[in-house]
Amino acid sequence: MKKRTVIIVAVFILLAVLHQDEWNWDKSTLVFGFMPIGLAYHAAYSIVAALFWALVLKFGWPSHLERWAEGEDIRATEGDSGAS
Amino acid sequence: MTSLIIIGIYLCLLLSLALASKRLFRGTSKDYFVASHSIGPFLLLMSVFGTTMTAFALVGSTGKAFQRGVGTYGLMASSSGLIHAACFFLIGIKLWSIGKRHGYVTQIQFFRGRFDSSNLGYLLFPILVGLVVPYLLIGVIGSYRVMGPLTKGLFPNAFAAYDGSLPPWLIGAVICGVVLTYIFAGGSRAAAWANTFQTLVFMAMGVLAFFMISQKLGGLGAAIEQANAAHLVRTPSELEVTGKAGSFIREVGIPPLMFLTYMFIPLSVGMFPHLFQHWLTARSAQSFKLTVVAHPLCIMIVWVPCVLMGLWATGVFSATPSDAWPAPALGIMKGLPDASVGAVLSLSLKFLVSNPIIVGLVTAGILAAIMSSLDSQFLCLGTIFTNDIVLHAAGREKFSDTQIIHLARGFVVAIVLITYILSLVLQKSQNVFDLAVWSFSGFAALTSLVIPALYWKRATKAGAYACILAVVVTWISFFAKSGFGGEYTVLGGVMPVAICFAAGAAAMIVVSLFTKPPSKETVDKFFA
Numbered sequence: 001m002k003k004r005t006v007i008i009v010a011v012f013i014l015l016a017v018l019h020q021d022e023w024n025w026d027k028s029t030l031v032f033g034f035m036p037i038g039l040a041y042h043a044a045y046s047i048v049a050a051l052f053w054a055l056v057l058k059f060g061w062p063s064h065l066e067r068w069a070e071g072e073d074i075r076a077t078e079g080d081s082g083a084s
Numbered sequence: 085m086t087s088l089i090i091i092g093i094y095l096c097l098l099l100s101l102a103l104a105s106k107r108l109f110r111g112t113s114k115d116y117f118v119a120s121h122s123i124g125p126f127l128l129l130m131s132v133f134g135t136t137m138t139a140f141a142l143v144g145s146t147g148k149a150f151q152r153g154v155g156t157y158g159l160m161a162s163s164s165g166l167i168h169a170a171c172f173f174l175i176g177i178k179l180w181s182i183g184k185r186h187g188y189v190t191q192i193q194f195f196r197g198r199f200d201s202s203n204l205g206y207l208l209f210p211i212l213v214g215l216v217v218p219y220l221l222i223g224v225i226g227s228y229r230v231m232g233p234l235t236k237g238l239f240p241n242a243f244a245a246y247d248g249s250l251p252p253w254l255i256g257a258v259i260c261g262v263v264l265t266y267i268f269a270g271g272s273r274a275a276a277w278a279n280t281f282q283t284l285v286f287m288a289m290g291v292l293a294f295f296m297i298s299q300k301l302g303g304l305g306a307a308i309e310q311a312n313a314a315h316l317v318r319t320p321s322e323l324e325v326t327g328k329a330g331s332f333i334r335e336v337g338i339p340p341l342m343f344l345t346y347m348f349i350p351l352s353v354g355m356f357p358h359l360f361q362h363w364l365t366a367r368s369a370q371s372f373k374l375t376v377v378a379h380p381l382c383i384m385i386v387w388v389p390c391v392l393m394g395l396w397a398t399g400v401f402s403a404t405p406s407d408a409w410p411a412p413a414l415g416i417m418k419g420l421p422d423a424s425v426g427a428v429l430s431l432s433l434k435f436l437v438s439n440p441i442i443v444g445l446v447t448a449g450i451l452a453a454i455m456s457s458l459d460s461q462f463l464c465l466g467t468i469f470t471n472d473i474v475l476h477a478a479g480r481e482k483f484s485d486t487q488i489i490h491l492a493r494g495f496v497v498a499i500v501l502i503t504y505i506l507s508l509v510l511q512k513s514q515n516v517f518d519l520a521v522w523s524f525s526g527f528a529a530l531t532s533l534v535i536p537a538l539y540w541k542r543a544t545k546a547g548a549y550a551c552i553l554a555v556v557v558t559w560i561s562f563f564a565k566s567g568f569g570g571e572y573t574v575l576g577g578v579m580p581v582a583i584c585f586a587a588g589a590a591a592m593i594v595v596s597l598f599t600k601p602p603s604k605e606t607v608d609k610f611f612a
Contacts, residue, residue: 012166012170015166016166016347019162019163019347021158025317025340027317028313028316030308033304034303034307034392035308036308036395038155038157038158038317039157039391039392043157043162045158045162046161046380046381049162049165049166049169049380050165050169050377050378050379050380050381052166053169053376053377054377056173056376057173057373057377062177062369065180065181066368066369068612069182070184070185
């Protein structure tokens with residue numbers, strides 16, 4: 001597995017774990033004076049999730065699938081480039 | 085009455101937009117089914133978001149926050165931000181490449197090809213329809229929850245039996261009629277245009293309701309200060325509500341295991357037939373980029389205000405119930421875990437924001453959220469029925485292009501009628517949020533079929549059948565135990581979806597390993 005894929009999977013798992021936020025479970029502190037921390041945390045989580053996927057698209061975009069979809073034989077291409 | 089006129093104007097605007105899109109309709113079955121070929125990134129985002137967020141988002145989330153508290157957002161919204169985008173990225177883009185390379189249009193075409201089995205389509209079809217119908221019911225029943233309380237007393241003579249409010253049979257007929265009209269007019273292009281318009285409307289109106297209600301409660305700070313304290317944390321507790329008829333105890337908060345296993349439910353987007361169709365037929369893979377990134381943010385824009393409004397309502401509806409409150413308000417004040425919680429948003433609006441123009445605009449926004457989900461589902465079921473059942477069995481050459489469109493429309497009308505009748509029968513017994521969760525759970529559990537289909541070359545036809553049967557058996561069993569649509573957990577809080585998914589995945593892996601692998605030809609066809 002490529003190093004980039006490993007990093008993406010690791011961050012994904014970390015985000016899934018952070019979603020549980022046990023430490024906020026019984027807190028009712030208000031953020032900005034109107035938003036319970038349990039809600040503010042998860043609203044911020046949504047923003048972090050969007051940023052994470054933006055980075056995945058930038059660094060992990062499956063361009064090989066686009067070429068394959070257009071009819072290119074990926075394995076043959078990769079074999080050729082490997083041989084050269 | 086002013087509110088009702090505004091809603092009427094909104095419906096007319098929607099129909100005008102759809103009729104405008106008809107001018108672009110080329111009259112061919114291909115254009116009717118897959119205008120997605122011409123849908124760009126923004127329309128795709130609005131279409132995907134609009135169809136995913138139904139009454140479940142606006143009406144259901146507010147009601148659920150009123151029932152369970154602040155954890156409602158984490159339960160569905162933030163986890164969806166992570167999981168939905170993962171499905172778009174991992175399942176959507178891969179499906180797009182396969183659809184583009186081999187010309188697949190529908191979900192069933194893909195599975196038939198991947199597992200080299202025609203009968204798999206006949207097995208999947210009733211399951212998909214069976215799961216989509218509750219999804220449709222969420223929308224139609226949601227419209228009753230909103231419009232009923234809003235119009236109470238407006239028609240004392242015409243609808244005396246309904247406390248002077250518009251009766252459900254009329255609300256359902258209008259909503260279904262409008263949606264049918266615009267998808268008949270322009271097919272999938274009209275649905276995409278209408279979705280975009282409606283998604284923008286319901287996002288804007290949700291924010292408007294949020295600010296208007298908060299103003300009436302004395303500002304954002306004052307609004308949350310008057311909310312019930314038990315609803316501001318996720319810790320489970322019991323809340324005693326005292327009313328004229330005595331005291332009621334209800335559960336508040338979210339058990340930890342439930343919170344954890346709810347993360348399986350957003351997987352449902354990986355198997356929704358209408359999204360599958362979008363992925364298989366999108367113009368280019370690049371179209372997905374905006375949807376992957378913006379989807380979590382769009383969810384946040386809609387859900388944060390809705391959850392806050394649900395929390396505020398715990399303070400608003402905390403006084404001793406009296407005759408001044410309408411029946412649904414009494415129901416929600418008692419905290420009954422039934423259909424009445426769906427009325428929290430519209431009742432808050434009606435009692436706190438007396439301006440009929442604002443009430444009309446926000447109600448139009450809620451109806452927009454509902455209708456933007458119905459259209460794509462109706463259309464998609466028509467597409468699947470026509471392409472995967474009739475044309476597949478009888479042969480495409482036996483039908484003209486016009487006949488194919490008529491077939492699709494006929495099936496859509498049948499589904500609309502079934503949904504309409506079921507919604508009238510079930511309207512009083514079903515909580516919109518819980519019913520949605522059961523529908524989503526079924527689709528989520530079936531992602532144990534699509535993930536191996538896309539990423540595991542060793543996944544076999546027998547494995548696919550075993551997977552589907554395992555999901556169906558476990559889902560039906562839990563659904564029956566829940567009383568056919570109520571909130572239900574097992575093993576101290578585990579959501580049934582986690583077990584249905586695990587059963588499907590285990591069946592797929594074990595049976596595939598013990599049966600003949602797919603041919604080299606199949607593997608070469610589906611794996612880059």
